[in-house]
Amino acid sequence: xxxxxxxxxxxxxxxxxxxxxxxxxxxxxxxxxxxxxxxxxxxxxxxxxxxxxxxxxxxxxxxxxxxxxxxxxxxxxxxxxxxxxxxxxxxxxxxxxxxxxxxxxxxxxxxxxxxxxxxxxxxxxxxxxxxxxxxxxxxxxxxxxxxxxxxxxxxxxxxxxxxxxxxxxxxxxxxxxxxxxxxxxxxxxxxxxxxxxxxxxxxxxxxxxxxxxxxxxxxxxxxxxxxxxxxxxxxxxxxxxxxxxxxxxxxxxxxxxxxxxxxxxxxxxxxxxxxxxxxxxxxxxxxxxxxxxxxxxxxxxxxxxxxxxxxxxxxxxxxxxxxxx
Amino acid sequence: xxxxxxxxxxxxxxxxxxxxxxxxxxxxxxxxxxxxxxxxxxxxxxxxxxxxxxxxxxxxxxxxxxxxxxxxxxxxxxxxxxxxxxxxxxxxxxxxxxxxxxxxxxxxxxxxxxxxxxxxxxxxxxxxxxxxxxxxxxxxxxxxxxxxxxxxxxxxxxxxxxxxxxxxxxxxxxxxxxxxxxxxxxxxxxxxxxxxxxxxxxxxxxxxxxxxxxxxxxxxxxxxxxxxxxxxxxxxxxxxxxxxxxxxxxxxxxxxxxxxxxxxxxxxxxxxxxxxxxxxxxxxxxxxxxxxxxxxxxxxxxxxxxxxxxxxxxxxxxxxxxxxxxxx
Numbered sequence: 001x002x003x004x005x006x007x008x009x010x011x012x013x014x015x016x017x018x019x020x021x022x023x024x025x026x027x028x029x030x031x032x033x034x035x036x037x038x039x040x041x042x043x044x045x046x047x048x049x050x051x052x053x054x055x056x057x058x059x060x061x062x063x064x065x066x067x068x069x070x071x072x073x074x075x076x077x078x079x080x081x082x083x084x085x086x087x088x089x090x091x092x093x094x095x096x097x098x099x100x101x102x103x104x105x106x107x108x109x110x111x112x113x114x115x116x117x118x119x120x121x122x123x124x125x126x127x128x129x130x131x132x133x134x135x136x137x138x139x140x141x142x143x144x145x146x147x148x149x150x151x152x153x154x155x156x157x158x159x160x161x162x163x164x165x166x167x168x169x170x171x172x173x174x175x176x177x178x179x180x181x182x183x184x185x186x187x188x189x190x191x192x193x194x195x196x197x198x199x200x201x202x203x204x205x206x207x208x209x210x211x212x213x214x215x216x217x218x219x220x221x222x223x224x225x226x227x228x229x230x231x232x233x234x235x236x237x238x239x240x241x242x243x244x245x246x247x248x249x250x251x252x253x254x255x256x257x258x259x260x261x262x263x264x265x266x267x268x269x270x271x272x273x274x275x276x277x278x279x280x281x282x283x284x285x286x287x288x289x290x291x292x293x294x295x296x297x298x299x300x301x302x303x304x305x306x307x308x309x310x311x312x313x314x315x316x317x318x319x320x321x322x323x324x325x
Numbered sequence: 326x327x328x329x330x331x332x333x334x335x336x337x338x339x340x341x342x343x344x345x346x347x348x349x350x351x352x353x354x355x356x357x358x359x360x361x362x363x364x365x366x367x368x369x370x371x372x373x374x375x376x377x378x379x380x381x382x383x384x385x386x387x388x389x390x391x392x393x394x395x396x397x398x399x400x401x402x403x404x405x406x407x408x409x410x411x412x413x414x415x416x417x418x419x420x421x422x423x424x425x426x427x428x429x430x431x432x433x434x435x436x437x438x439x440x441x442x443x444x445x446x447x448x449x450x451x452x453x454x455x456x457x458x459x460x461x462x463x464x465x466x467x468x469x470x471x472x473x474x475x476x477x478x479x480x481x482x483x484x485x486x487x488x489x490x491x492x493x494x495x496x497x498x499x500x501x502x503x504x505x506x507x508x509x510x511x512x513x514x515x516x517x518x519x520x521x522x523x524x525x526x527x528x529x530x531x532x533x534x535x536x537x538x539x540x541x542x543x544x545x546x547x548x549x550x551x552x553x554x555x556x557x558x559x560x561x562x563x564x565x566x567x568x569x570x571x572x573x574x575x576x577x578x579x580x581x582x583x584x585x586x587x588x589x590x591x592x593x594x595x596x597x598x599x600x601x602x603x604x605x606x607x608x609x610x611x612x613x614x615x616x617x618x619x620x621x622x623x624x625x626x627x628x629x630x631x632x633x634x635x636x637x638x639x640x641x642x643x644x645x646x647x648x649x650x651x652x653x
Contacts, residue, residue, distance in 0.1 A: 022461075023461065051461055052461070056488070059488070061450070061484060062450055062485060062487070063488065065447050065449075065450025065453075065454065065484070066454040067454055068447075068451055069454020070458045072439050074462055075458040075461050075462065092444065093450065096443075097442075097447050102647055102648065104425055105426075105434060105440065105647075106425050106426075108433075108435070109439075142648055144653075191653070
């Protein structure tokens with residue numbers, strides 16, 4: 001184990017995969033010699049050159065479509081969006097083409113494509129640079145969606161994504177990019193569809209995503225002083241979703257809170273809630289509770305921005321309400 | 326016969342047979358559509374056969390073709406058999422996409438048919454991607470996009486040509502300008518009536534060619550392929566042509582903009598009869614050679630149709646297969 005930032009850990013996975021597989025190339029605005037707006041590709045251009053670390057014009061639809069064609073013909077593209085908001089210009093390519101190629105070709109084409117970008121509210125980046133949008137992609141057949149919450153998982157999930165034959169979204173919360181943590185040296189892969197039980201507990205289950213894992217963990221530590229025991233689960237991937245680990249936890253605790261920065265309607269919390277209700281209704285001692293970011297475009301001013309994102313105080317309040325049911 | 330004239334004979338025979346196969350399959354499909362054997366839309370390629378045949382005659386199985394909603398001709402010219410194509414439109418298990426695709430989603434990646442598509446534009450970007458793969462992997466193959474004039478006003482045209490140009494990708498962009506996007510005239514969709522001239526915006530060659538002259542198309546394609554394989558980058562080819570059947574079967578042949586006179590005029594320029602006359606005047610083949618090709622093709626297509634009609638339906642229990650490559 002070595003202490004690394006989230007970005008360093010993810011870059012290590014990319015670097016190792018690019019050394020091992022000459023079919024991998026990265027495209028994006030500034031992904032070349034500049035090394036990526038968030039240093040996602042720093043140092044790799046010097047090693048692999050402009051064809052494998054490819055600067056693009058500002059044409060997300062164009063390079064998503066180009067990478068789709070490249071994946072169909074034997075290459076393994078990594079699309080570095082910088083901000084996930086920018087993906088939206090290419091939604092038609094992604095949903096009508098990338099996600100459907102394997103199916104339309106009756107399994108004769110592969111679609112080994114990684115789509116990575118920064119997500120998350122909290123830097124007064126306002127509404128064109130704060131989006132997350134991953135629930136869209138969970139809804140569509142054909143995609144995988146990975147949401148690492150720490151450096152070790154950033155390395156392990158990206159390593160798995162880079163060897164997958166399916167298109168994978170790898171979404172990096174901006175608040176986590178400089179987070180440091182222990183990262184396994186050498187090859188490290190985290191399989192898709194395996195949630196992590198971040199903290200064991202008995203009174204309530206809290207499923208949290210990306211940066212919310214950290215907020216929920218701190219709330220759990222604080223409440224433990226009052227004798228409240230929270231179990232924290234990080235799904236790590238939401239497509240596929242490890243519902244079994246969540247259900248097993250709810251069997252133990254009887255109570256469930258889902259904390260997600262993205263919008264509530266038709267979101268990840270709605271999906272988890274429905275699955276737990278379908279398969280674990282009798283285990284529940286209280287109605288399932290969801291805590292989400294407000295259903296509004298992200299505002300700019302710090303005071304407005306803080307008001308639309310779940311924080312430790314709102315998580316603690318939601319936990320207390322859940323336990324009072 | 327010299328080696329050259331032998332090559333020419335083979336090339337002419339292939340081109341004629343390919344064009345006639347496309348025509349025969351399309352006319353068969355039009356009858357099948359009326360008989361209710363085709364379950365979705367059916368856009369035929371009648372009148373435009375010279376473009377697919379002329380370009381695909383220069384391709385190998387490793388060259389990747391990305392096509393459109395009007396893609397039966399490209400599929401057949403790339404080597405899909407009539408029975409696999411007809412069976413797909415009939416929705417059968419023996420179809421080229423095993424019933425998952427239909428007319429607008431024909432895939433045979435093993436011979437470089439990377440798909441026809443129900444959305445206008447993406448094929449341009451994907452062909453650029455095949456060119457990117459070819460450069461990255463150094464395998465000498467070429468990406469080819471076929472698209473209509475309707476795609477020229479779409480952002481994918483601009484982004485795809487620009488990307489292929491800046492990375493010097495081995496790609497052919499083949500615009501089949503048949504003058505109408507469904508039923509909207511190109512003159513309503515573009516102030517500039519010329520597609521080939523747009524290549525200058527991207528710093529690449531643009532070649533305008535008579536799309537009903539199969540040898541002219543072939544010659545333009547061969548030069549573009551030479552450039553691509555030599556690392557000189559992409560070429561835009563505009564093949565001016567016309568569809569002499571409706572946009573889709575079941576729709577009107579003429580409409581608000583297309584007139585009977587215009588259709589009749591283009592039927593006079595039919596690419597197959599025109600090539601037949603050319604072959605006879607060049608004496609590369611005799612009338613009986615050509616008649617024999619036509620009889621063979623007709624028999625093959627009738628047999629293919631019978632096989633398709635007798636083929637089993639896909640098992641509904643398999644409908645969720647192939648969404649993902651890997652199970653988790």
